[in-house]
Amino acid sequence: MDPSASKPSSGLVAAATSASMEAAATAVTLPPLAKAVDAYKTAVGTAATVTTYVVLARGMARELLPHDLRAAARWAASLIRARLEPAPVERRTLVIKRFPYSGGQLDSGGGGGLYDEVREYLATRIDPHAMRRLCLRGGGTKKTLSMEDGDSMTDVFDGVKFKWASVAGQSSKSKNANANGYGTLELSFDAEHTDMALERYVPFITATVAEARRMDRALQIFMNEGSSWHGINHHHPATFDTLAMDPALKQSIVDDLDRFLKRRGYYRRIGKAWKRGYLLYGPPGTGKSSLVAAMANYLRFNLYDLDLSEVRYNIALQRLLSGMPNKSILVIEDIDCCFSTKSRKEEDDLSDQSRLRSSTHSQPGITLSGLLNFIDGLWSTSGEERIIIFTTNYKDRLDPALLRPGRMDMHVYMGYCGWEAFKTLVRNYFLVDDHARFPEIQQLLSGVEVTPAEVSEMLLRSEDVDVALGVLAEFLGEKKQAMCEGGSVQSHQEAEGVICDRTVMP
Numbered sequence: 001m002d003p004s005a006s007k008p009s010s011g012l013v014a015a016a017t018s019a020s021m022e023a024a025a026t027a028v029t030l031p032p033l034a035k036a037v038d039a040y041k042t043a044v045g046t047a048a049t050v051t052t053y054v055v056l057a058r059g060m061a062r063e064l065l066p067h068d069l070r071a072a073a074r075w076a077a078s079l080i081r082a083r084l085e086p087a088p089v090e091r092r093t094l095v096i097k098r099f100p101y102s103g104g105q106l107d108s109g110g111g112g113g114l115y116d117e118v119r120e121y122l123a124t125r126i127d128p129h130a131m132r133r134l135c136l137r138g139g140g141t142k143k144t145l146s147m148e149d150g151d152s153m154t155d156v157f158d159g160v161k162f163k164w165a166s167v168a169g170q171s172s173k174s175k176n177a178n179a180n181g182y183g184t185l186e187l188s189f190d191a192e193h194t195d196m197a198l199e200r201y202v203p204f205i206t207a208t209v210a211e212a213r214r215m216d217r218a219l220q221i222f223m224n225e226g227s228s229w230h231g232i233n234h235h236h237p238a239t240f241d242t243l244a245m246d247p248a249l250k251q252s253i254v255d256d257l258d259r260f261l262k263r264r265g266y267y268r269r270i271g272k273a274w275k276r277g278y279l280l281y282g283p284p285g286t287g288k289s290s291l292v293a294a295m296a297n298y299l300r301f302n303l304y305d306l307d308l309s310e311v312r313y314n315i316a317l318q319r320l321l322s323g324m325p326n327k328s329i330l331v332i333e334d335i336d337c338c339f340s341t342k343s344r345k346e347e348d349d350l351s352d353q354s355r356l357r358s359s360t361h362s363q364p365g366i367t368l369s370g371l372l373n374f375i376d377g378l379w380s381t382s383g384e385e386r387i388i389i390f391t392t393n394y395k396d397r398l399d400p401a402l403l404r405p406g407r408m409d410m411h412v413y414m415g416y417c418g419w420e421a422f423k424t425l426v427r428n429y430f431l432v433d434d435h436a437r438f439p440e441i442q443q444l445l446s447g448v449e450v451t452p453a454e455v456s457e458m459l460l461r462s463e464d465v466d467v468a469l470g471v472l473a474e475f476l477g478e479k480k481q482a483m484c485e486g487g488s489v490q491s492h493q494e495a496e497g498v499i500c501d502r503t504v505m506p
């Protein structure tokens with residue numbers, strides 16, 4: 001056989017083989033775009049087929065199924081759809097209007113009204129970075145941010161979103177310039193949170209603003225004239241930082257106050273009046289008045305400094321005490337000097353008739369039992385969150401009725417200047433924590449009775465710490481000498497103050 005005769009056929013075979021190889025190569029190297037196009041074509045084809053079937057099925061159903069059956073199917077389909085689709089959330093909106101005071105003046109100066117309270121509250125919640133436009137108002141150091149009319153912001157309370165919108169007033173209705181201010185604040189929220197908005201969120205705003213205003217206000221000290229109080233601004237600079245006393249004692253007072261403030265619910269539950277009594281005792285110049293001022297500054301409570309020598313009748317005392325608001329401190333200084341030495345027992349032994357006389361206008365004079373009864377009785381129930389402080393230089397002269405447990409909850413001894421108190425004073429006056437003369441002064445302090453007031457006076461003699469400490473060392477040396485010559489031996493048991501908590505606060 002001629003080998004050439006088989007050539008063409010082998011050429012065809014070769015050509016066919018190479019074509020199939022090319023096709024195979026093309027299939028292997030098909031680019032992703034081409035694959036996507038193929039997939040798209042397949043999908044379109046499938047969709048067209050499905051659509052055709054649906055149209056056919058609907059046509060057949062229309063032809064074959066009776067009208068009632070079709071209506072039932074439609075109803076079932078809509079029911080399923082309603083179940084699957086989330087229901088539109090119902091919203092509620094509270095409109096808070098800015099009402100004018102009588103005489104057309106707007107309620108705008110923070111003087112009251114829910115509108116102002118909400119504005120003040122929102123000023124603390126606004127995120128300046130999240131708002132495109134903001135209003136800045138106020139002057140001096142007090143500036144507040146608020147939303148522009150037409151803007152809105154979201155506040156989250158207890159995990160729930162509350163949306164606030166500022167809506168412009170309708171100034172076009174009136175030519176009156178004041179009308180520009182009749183804007184409203186609108187609070188919107190999901191309907192299911194209506195109770196929360198009204199019963200918790202809005203009261204929370206009101207309480208937050210009231211507290212912020214209280215912390216912001218200037219403190220006042222009231223003094224009694226007759227049966228009324230007269231207040232002046234109270235700028236006593238004493239704070240717990242500046243008070244020179246044993247750090248542990250100081251901390252225990254601060255902790256006690258903090259606990260007291262948090263205990264509204266607790267006092268209600270146990271059926272006790274929400275008040276706390278402190279008896280501060282110790283020699284003159286040890287800082288009792290300074291501690292009272294520090295407590296007032298810490299709590300931001302106004303002080304009511306009661307001068308009992310000004311009060312002649314129990315009825316006047318009752319009027320004064322009833323006139324004290326919540327969150328205030330009643331101070332009676334030198335309580336040992338306020339009453340005659342007549343003991344509570346003797347007072348209790350008085351006949352009914354004499355007691356009646358002592359509580360009427362016919363017999364002037366305030367009795368200790370009258371004061372205590374009123375503080376424990378009516379006064380306790382007519383207000384909340386009140387502190388009573390008695391001070392004395394002579395605790396041993398006090399009537400036992402004042403000292404019995406439950407009356408003055410905490411007894412605080414303000415003692416002579418010890419080492420820690422001295423270091424606080426030097427830090428306050430010279431901003432130094434250590435000095436070459438400290439060891440010498442520490443030694444001297446351990447042997448003399450010197451009050452923080454005396455030490456303060458010496459430190460004030462010079463602005464130069466070296467000179468002032470030299471003056472103090474000399475003063476302490478002289479005191480020590482005088483005491484040695486007088487043969488007095490110092491007991492410094494209470495040098496830095498001792499605390500005696502009569503009723504342990506749970």
Ligand SMILES: Nc1ncnc2c1ncn2[C@@H]1O[C@H](COP(=O)(O)OP(=O)(O)OP(=O)(O)O)[C@@H](O)[C@H]1O
Pocket residue numbers: 242243244245282283284285286287288289290291393414451452453454456
């Ligand atoms: N513990 C203290 N810490 C800081 N300063 C004090 C302290 N004690 C006294 N001082 C200084 O002495 C001055 C008088 O003190 P303060 O009136 O507080 O003492 P007091 O114990 O209330 O005296 P008195 O019993 O005479 O009323 C204060 O203004 C203060 O400058």
